[in-house]
Amino acid sequence: MVEVQVRDLGWRHAGRREWALRGLDLTIPSGQRVLLLGASGSGKSTLLRALAGLLAADSGDGEGEALLDGVPVARARERVGIVFQDPQTQLVLSRCGDDVAFGLENRGVPPERIWPQVARALRRVGFPYHLDHSTAALSGGEQQRLALAGALATDPGLLLLDEPTANLDPAGAALVRTALAEAVRADTTVVLVEHRIAAALPLVDRVVALGPGGGLLADGPPETVFADHGPALAAAGVWVPGHPLPRLPAAGPAGAPLLSAEKVRYRRHGADRDALPAVDAVVREGEALAVVGPNGGGKSTLALLLGGLIAPTSGVLRAAEDLAAGLDGPPHRWPATGLSARIGSVFQNPEHQFVRANVRDELALGPRLAGHPREHVDATVDDLLDRLGLAALAAANPFTLSGGQARRLSVGAALAAAPRVLVLDEPTFGQDRNTWIALVQLLAGLRDAGAAIVAVTHDDELLATLADRVMSLGGPPTGER
Amino acid sequence: MTRRAALTRRNPLARVGAALLFSLPLLSTLDPLTPTLAIAVSIAVAGAFGVSVAALTRRSGPLLLGAVGVLFSVVPFAEPHGQVVAAVGPLEITDGVLVDAVGLGLRVLAVALPGVIVLATMDPTDLADALTQNARLPARFAYGSLAALRLLPLLRSQWQQLVLARRSRGLSPGRNPAAQARSLGGVAFSLLVGAIRDGERLATAMDARGFDAGIARTAARQQRFTGGDWALVAGAAAFAATILMITAGLGM
Numbered sequence: 001m002v003e004v005q006v007r008d009l010g011w012r013h014a015g016r017r018e019w020a021l022r023g024l025d026l027t028i029p030s031g032q033r034v035l036l037l038g039a040s041g042s043g044k045s046t047l048l049r050a051l052a053g054l055l056a057a058d059s060g061d062g063e064g065e066a067l068l069d070g071v072p073v074a075r076a077r078e079r080v081g082i083v084f085q086d087p088q089t090q091l092v093l094s095r096c097g098d099d100v101a102f103g104l105e106n107r108g109v110p111p112e113r114i115w116p117q118v119a120r121a122l123r124r125v126g127f128p129y130h131l132d133h134s135t136a137a138l139s140g141g142e143q144q145r146l147a148l149a150g151a152l153a154t155d156p157g158l159l160l161l162d163e164p165t166a167n168l169d170p171a172g173a174a175l176v177r178t179a180l181a182e183a184v185r186a187d188t189t190v191v192l193v194e195h196r197i198a199a200a201l202p203l204v205d206r207v208v209a210l211g212p213g214g215g216l217l218a219d220g221p222p223e224t225v226f227a228d229h230g231p232a233l234a235a236a237g238v239w240v241p242g243h244p245l246p247r248l249p250a251a252g253p254a255g256a257p258l259l260s261a262e263k264v265r266y267r268r269h270g271a272d273r274d275a276l277p278a279v280d281a282v283v284r285e286g287e288a289l290a291v292v293g294p295n296g297g298g299k300s301t302l303a304l305l306l307g308g309l310i311a312p313t314s315g316v317l318r319a320a321e322d323l324a325a326g327l328d329g330p331p332h333r334w335p336a337t338g339l340s341a342r343i344g345s346v347f348q349n350p351e352h353q354f355v356r357a358n359v360r361d362e363l364a365l366g367p368r369l370a371g372h373p374r375e376h377v378d379a380t381v382d383d384l385l386d387r388l389g390l391a392a393l394a395a396a397n398p399f400t401l402s403g404g405q406a407r408r409l410s411v412g413a414a415l416a417a418a419p420r421v422l423v424l425d426e427p428t429f430g431q432d433r434n435t436w437i438a439l440v441q442l443l444a445g446l447r448d449a450g451a452a453i454v455a456v457t458h459d460d461e462l463l464a465t466l467a468d469r470v471m472s473l474g475g476p477p478t479g480e481r
Numbered sequence: 482m483t484r485r486a487a488l489t490r491r492n493p494l495a496r497v498g499a500a501l502l503f504s505l506p507l508l509s510t511l512d513p514l515t516p517t518l519a520i521a522v523s524i525a526v527a528g529a530f531g532v533s534v535a536a537l538t539r540r541s542g543p544l545l546l547g548a549v550g551v552l553f554s555v556v557p558f559a560e561p562h563g564q565v566v567a568a569v570g571p572l573e574i575t576d577g578v579l580v581d582a583v584g585l586g587l588r589v590l591a592v593a594l595p596g597v598i599v600l601a602t603m604d605p606t607d608l609a610d611a612l613t614q615n616a617r618l619p620a621r622f623a624y625g626s627l628a629a630l631r632l633l634p635l636l637r638s639q640w641q642q643l644v645l646a647r648r649s650r651g652l653s654p655g656r657n658p659a660a661q662a663r664s665l666g667g668v669a670f671s672l673l674v675g676a677i678r679d680g681e682r683l684a685t686a687m688d689a690r691g692f693d694a695g696i697a698r699t700a701a702r703q704q705r706f707t708g709g710d711w712a713l714v715a716g717a718a719a720f721a722a723t724i725l726m727i728t729a730g731l732g733m
Contacts, residue, residue, distance in 0.1 A: 049685075052689050054685060054688060054689055077691065077694065078691060078694075078696075080689075081689075082689045084682070084685075084686055084689075086682060088632075088635060088679070089632070089679050089682035089683045089686060090682070090683070090686035091631070092624070092627075092628045092631070092683070092686070092687055092690075092692075093606060093627070093628075093631075094605070094606060094631060095606065098606060098701065098702070101701035101702075102687075102690055102692070103690035103691055104699075104701065105698050105699050105700060105701050106690055106691035106692050106693075106694065106696065106698055107691050107696060108696045108697050108698065108699050109699055110699060111699050111700060111701060111703065114699070114701040115701065118701075135631075136631075136634070150690065151690075154691075304645065307649060309645045309648055309649055310645065335653060336647075336648045336649075336650075336651050336652055336653035337651045337653070339648065339649075339651070340648075340649060340650060340651030341651070344649070345649040347642065347646055347649070349642070351671070351674070351675065352639070352642050352643055352646045352671065352675075353646040353649065353650055354671070355646075355647060355650055355652060355667060355671075365650060365651065365652075366650070366651060369651045369652075399674055413650065414649070417651060
């Protein structure tokens, strides 16, 4: 219902030297569905925000124009709906029905028409709960479906989707994709940003790939774009479907066990159910163990237990003498410096683990705590900066990094302490194809040098590329397979 | 589901207004009888606001602690007057000071209890609706605060994550209080950074849904301020006045 015209569009965030997006020309006919691709930093999210009229004039410098049916976006904002990546920070109200009604109220829809429109929007996305259901009681996939209903309630002519399934487990992502396929009216123009391209392709009829310095790398129907530009796009970091990834199986058989969990179970204080039902797990040197399963099945809790960060409510985690190297008792009783030099943990949210003011100090913390001499610390840090592609950012504040860079830094910071066991929660989240390969190669190298890798993941490619053994959690049967 | 108590159906602003009008006049008195009567009235009407006596006791726990705290901090430091009733070491406790202290402690309870009762069954969304529709407060303030309130529970789990994260990085404050304070500061700073980022995301999402875009907002949930609401407010004021007149009549 809305034709999008972008002419010579550019945007530079306040205080930045580089343009997030520049010199972009693009026309999207009414009713077309576009998959927007590009390596990290190519300006995909900036373009979506520009089309939604969310780039405030006082938050940066703008160039060119974006028009919806010939009208500048700033004056046509009520014709646009947008769904963001993070479910937690886009729901506004505590009851589901109220949240869908929020956008209608803001647009001045007469009260008597609001509730019928809310009901219709919830039906369109297949939302199963009552209007009074609490938004906090929803799973991530359900919250994203609700956010979609909120965006669709105002009948937007242009629907923008900024990686709406990125934070979800495969079941939740499928739920949202089904809702997208069924709920969006045929005449609605759609622009979708999505990393999991293969799953998104059935939803679109055009692929647009942004180049790193602005401009288009490729544009056209999916088949032709991937046939004509597949290798070039893959080289630029785009996840081209069917483009092969390296296989990195273990060089030799797994070695001796370093950690053995026997019937470990965990329940949060005051909770009425176990965050992790009793499980057995063995972590061996020279082996990459992948832990999979639906959200809420206890994967992240198992990662914290294996990382020696929390004490099991029942059961025991034993460390091999070889790993403990002089420390007594279970890992959760080890002093912090001793722990980080033996078992490294990488959290799902990298920012939670940043404790220093710049990238170099962040990487140097582990070796410094271990009491290594200065030359040794510098050599370790320089090597890691290089391998992680962060050398140019050595002086940057960790909190200013992009999602992909922050993830690599948090992995590097754990590696710097030279642990023999590395436990990672969703390590490949938000990486483009190039940084993904670099990261997985780094992990494979560690494993082949004798370290044990434990990765909690939803990433099928990671399983295929790196995992030597897979453990499935959540939903019976629980245990190793 | 339990049947909704009679007064929980009243307008949220009327409930808050009634609590304020009932409790604030108590600040003008110093005797122990006024707050005792007020507490008795509060307990008696709690049921009508959908709060059982058991629930009221549970929610008043911190308040009781505060009242006892007042008692213990007034007794040793007030100017002694009246008869000495007890002596603890060098400290002589007089009946005059004791009466003042009990009066102060009871006042803390009496002033806060009506607020505890009306807020126990208050839905924040309903309050925001009433603030914008009946008190004409800007939507930006009312719904902005409401949305921020929704993010609060996230902070708790983030705090736990941050504490574990520092351990994973090899940092532990040990037993040194200065190091513990520094570590706490570090966690608080990271929490703040995360909270600001979450707040920005939420603000962008609200912006994208047309919030505060200069269009006159409509209300999906109508809040009305009716005769019954005025009656509740007037009733609260009348109760407060009656209590004050009784104690004044008794010469206290």
